[in-house]
Amino acid sequence: MNVFVIGIGLIGGSMAKDIKRLNPNANIFGIDNNASHLEEALTLNLIDSKASYDDLQSAEIVIVSIPVDAMLSELPRILNHVNDDCVVFDAGSTKATLCKNLDDHPKRRNFLACHPIAGTEFSGPSAAIDGLYQGKTNIICEVEKTAFKLQEKALELFQQLGMRIRYMNPEAHDKHIAYVSHLSHISSFMLGKTVIEKEKNERDIFDMAGSGFESTVRLAKSSPAMWTPIFEQNKENVVETLEEYIQNLEAFKQLLLKNDYEGIYDQMNNTNKIKEILKGIPLNK
Amino acid sequence: MNVFVIGIGLIGGSMAKDIKRLNPNANIFGIDNNASHLEEALTLNLIDSKASYDDLQSAEIVIVSIPVDAMLSELPRILNHVNDDCVVFDAGSTKATLCKNLDDHPKRRNFLACHPIAGTEFSGPSAAIDGLYQGKTNIICEVEKTAFKLQEKALELFQQLGMRIRYMNPEAHDKHIAYVSHLSHISSFMLGKTVIEKEKNERDIFDMAGSGFESTVRLAKSSPAMWTPIFEQNKENVVETLEEYIQNLEAFKQLLLKNDYEGIYDQMNNTNKIKEILKGIPLNK
Known part of the structure; x- marks a missing residue:
């Protein structure tokens, strides 16, 4: 063969x-x-x-x-x-x-x-x-x-x-994959960027970051040469997911500013069901 | 003892x-x-x-x-x-x-x-x-x-x-930890929320999500009872990190809308140095 x-x-x-x-x-x-x-x-x-x-x-x-x-x-x-x-x-x-x-x-x-x-x-x-x-x-x-x-x-x-x-x-594929893959990469890259920008002394990040941080920024190690054209080809869907993500983050911030901690608890509690959804995802490591 | x-x-x-x-x-x-x-x-x-x-x-x-x-x-x-x-x-x-x-x-x-x-x-x-x-x-x-x-x-x-x-x-602790821990949890919870909201049929997420998604939303399984008071006590720092994170996501979206793919490449490429920073973080699994 x-x-x-x-x-x-x-x-x-x-x-x-x-x-x-x-x-x-x-x-x-x-x-x-x-x-x-x-x-x-x-x-x-x-x-x-x-x-x-x-x-x-x-x-x-x-x-x-x-x-x-x-x-x-x-x-x-x-x-x-x-x-x-x-x-x-x-x-x-x-x-x-x-x-x-x-x-x-x-x-x-x-x-x-x-x-x-x-x-x-x-x-x-x-x-x-x-x-x-x-x-x-x-x-x-x-x-x-x-x-x-x-x-x-x-x-x-x-x-x-x-x-x-x-x-x-192909259209359904691109729309769904924007949510479960492309958005994850952007959230991870921008999280990495936010922290790097703030912590000029990288030693501080290293000392204080735990496995939770490592997990959320893992995808920020990905290849820009591979990901730039993906975002270009799926621009429309990716922009839509980004807008929804930013809206959710903004709403969370507003709950904080209003001291609405019951609202914050509810948001996290409702999202906890991701546990069940994730159970079936096969991992590489 | x-x-x-x-x-x-x-x-x-x-x-x-x-x-x-x-x-x-x-x-x-x-x-x-x-x-x-x-x-x-x-x-x-x-x-x-x-x-x-x-x-x-x-x-x-x-x-x-x-x-x-x-x-x-x-x-x-x-x-x-x-x-x-x-x-x-x-x-x-x-x-x-x-x-x-x-x-x-x-x-x-x-x-x-x-x-x-x-x-x-x-x-x-x-x-x-x-x-x-x-x-x-x-x-x-x-x-x-x-x-x-x-x-x-x-x-x-x-x-x-x-x-x-x-x-x-204590003040330096709370400021730094907001970046490397508290923000990661919010980014993860809101990513989970964004995807769950969009994909009402959870089977679709399950089928299309890979280990990258799993990694970025892992923290969204965390306990709301534990995290709500953390966000409350560290509100000021957390709001600041959230604002910077949202700004970075918004800027990324603008680059996409302007078709500035060189800019997008640069943002990811600059953030790739997280690889070196993460090398020393001990993992639990």
Whole structure:
């Protein structure tokens, strides 16, 4: 089985690791515009060989895990190179722009739009880990636009990796994911910024911060190169979530200013039910 | 050694566990206005016996781990009951109001104002864990107001538990802790609220949320009964942090609306240095 991973970082690298472990005979080819990442991926045995777009004609499965802006320019080119029996899927955090962009591509049937909800705050080939996708959700959009046999081939792989599948249209995906993923990243980045700005002496933060702070700012370690185009492509939904979040924070502040501590208690108490909601979320660590 | 733990939940219970493990001969007495918590603490062997304020005359060490509003009424009463060689310390997340409140107490020298920066999002006796304080910071305020010998006795215990000590005045403590702890809790609670409000069908959140969301809303599981009085006592500082946080979120939104993606990249890139700052924070899990 010839598997090509285009963009060999945390997402593509972790997938490569699992595929190799589960299919020892798989040939994993890596393509990356970052030469040192590609070299690192070879050294780490994430891939068996380096490759280029010209080699894609022999591909059976192509995994595209690159920033979502690069996805727009690269996926049409990638599809141009693959044979009719090859399935190409992405792992991007936005779906609407990409799906629209590929709608008229002559090889649209070779493409499956995916978003595996998995990751860590780290990036690059060295961030790749075993079993990242076990028990995680993979959201598939516009499944009906992919050839049956190629859907099957991809689903077989996702099943092997331990993922559960949810089908959704690209617009619903982008709207929901803004709430449960994109907003979390902004809240975390801005929390980190607020504290760093105030505490010029970083030693003070270090000494007084506990695991609660660490948890809420964990996502502020994420890659700006990956996240900037996500926010750009999902701007409308992200702005909406931000407005609602800011409104809620402002309302909380007003309760404080009015000394309405019963109101503050109620807000927290009502939100405590997040405990039940979170129980089913699989963690990476 | 007679050790009394007043308020036998996560904080007091974890301390009781470690003290018992490190000093098998210690007698741990528990006092709690929640009868079922006290019973649970006995069953879990967190304490050896139940006790009341009248028994405090035999205490050598008293740990007060109750909500910070109860602290204001209870600590003066507790101090009234102890003998001259007994050290009483608290574990509250606010320090200025409490220290001011106890300033004229005839037994002020028996009290050490403490804030061990440790915990989890869970509460009650069953949340108590071994080694919670290992490697954690304990902030001590107004150390000079505590009798030398009693400072020593408490510090010996803290050393046994593996804590490192930082001295700070109560006002500086409350100001800094608002940034690295209190604001994190509000950002988390309001993030949880924003998402719950939007996603009425909780199944959708569950399916699409990953470990990043889980991490940023973890603190929204925290106890409202514990946190409401903290926000009340530290209102002024908390409002200030909230205003700065809201301003930063608003500025981020404006960058999005102006399509200033270079600005967005820079904001995230500058905040990435949180990686280095966080490296030294000891985690509970």
